[in-house]
Amino acid sequence: MADGAANARRRPRRGLYVLPSIFTGGNIALGFYAIAQCLQATTADHAYFDRAALAIAFAMPFDALDGRIARMTNTESDFGRELDSLADVITFGVAPAILAYTWGFRMLPVMANLALRRHAIDFGLVAAFLFLMCGACRLARFNVAVNPKPSNPGRPGRRYFVGMPIPAAAGVIASVVHCFNGSPIDSVWVSYVWLGLLLFTGFLMVSRWRFWSGKEITLVDQRPVRLLIPLVLFAVLLVLFSEYLLITMSLAYIISGLWARLLYAAQSRRARRMGTPLPGASQLDHPPASEGI
Secondary structure: OHHHHHHHHHOOOHHHHHHHHHHHHHHHHHHHHHHHHHHHOOOOOOHHHHHHHHHHHHHHHHHHHHHHHHHHOOOOOHHHHHHHHHHHHHHHHHHHHHHHHHHHHHOOOOOOOHHHHHHHHHHHHHHHHHHHHHHHHHHHHHHHOOOOOOOOOOOOOOOEEEOOOHHHHHHHHHHHHHHOOOOOOOOHHHHHHHHHHHHHHHHHHHOOOEEEOOOOOOOOOOOHHHHHHHHHHHHHHHHHHHHHHHHHHHHHHHHHHHHHHHHHHHHHHHHHHHOOOOOOHHHOOOOOOOOOO
8 A cells, every 4th residue: 555655646647747748839839930930931021031040949948848847757658759759850850941942042033044043942942851851760760769879989978869869950950041140042052052061961860970969967956056157158148149159059069970970980990900999899789878859
């Protein structure tokens, strides 16, 4: 009887199961809002693109909090995990793909070489679809993977994403659009650079390269002042210099993944020449804890 009473006390109330889903619903709402803004944007009024980019950026805290709240309240469920994945496909897959296409290709001005413009628009549509497809594959792989192993293992005990997470990839798209205040690309040659960035970001999502997860950072601290000061400073910088801060963060995250891959490749070549074990090989049999989105 005592064990039954203890289990009843530990079991969360049914109402608590709704709490993580509220944040997931907010994630979906922001994704839908971003799509709606893209559909209303014109070359004369490009503020819609900026609002779409900001909506995708604001959805990231919702995506991060729903899982944390579910774990804190002991309300994790299969339904919540599936709903979270579907929300990510909408907000960080469909919405940035539409934003990337309409902002970077669809709004190209009419030019003398109409064929070049037409090709850019067609290629841009394919690149946007591939970005979406890579994001969906990234989520599907995460849902079925058990102890995923990056192709370039990091330090033992550290937790990494295997492949660039889809919110970070969406953040790259949103930060670039916001950096230009939503003003669409007006040069066909710049649009081809944008196409390359889209394809490369999609590749990073389906790659097996390691990316920093940040899961060692915790909001629980014995001295809250240590956490409060950096958060306030970050909020001030975000309000004053959001265009530069967001794109710096997103591009720095890409560079960190590239640097980790190149560094591991150099260490591997040196280890093969010297006949020593590959760096990080000891953790392949005991991989770090499961990644997250």
